[in-house]
Amino acid sequence: GAVVSQHPSRVICKSGTSVKIECRSLDFQATTMFWYRQFPKQSLMLMATSNEGSKATYEQGVEKDKFLINHASLTLSTLTVTSAHPEDSSFYICSAWGAAPYGYTFGSGTRLTVV
């Protein structure tokens, strides 16, 4: 079946530094990728939608200058959390659209802890 590889699975960084999270579709081309954030005991919240070769569309309340998304190819999207702060600590999950038969495939998530 379709596989989306997301890494790192876990990262700890110091406040003020930047962290990059990668999301790769391994056996299909993902025309659209989505980035979600999940706080403890809450549901997934959509952060942004990105289409290959174009700028990402961010959900209301998500700072585009803080959460940089690059979707340079049909198999790779990256999320960079810039100048991370402790409140950015969360579980980040990517999803790729494009694999039959149901379209949506999710990565395994990245646990970000900012200290």
Place this chain on the structure above:
Amino acid sequence: DAKTTQPPSMDCAEGRAANLPCNHSTISGNEYVYWYRQIHSQGPQYIIHGLKNNETNEMASLIITEDRKSSTLILPHATLRDTAVYYCIVRVANSNSGYALNFGKGTSLLVTP
């Protein structure tokens, strides 16, 4: 997207069938019902989806009422590994590009020994 309503939590004994209900009374004719689950600290896993006919795969069965206003996900023989949060999502299926799946609060299923 049509809104869905699910019970916040359910228990099920191991080996028994788990029946998870979902209400989607405002569903439109071109919207599918998707079910995903999320095991703790993992990404969501696809289970099944359907439009109006009942569906079955190796993981589960999906029963959609005739008026399509509600559905039930059935795990026929629940195991401890089925403990997870189950999300019922209604979405238009678009073959040209993807629109994000919007997750509600889901049902937290606890399978007990």
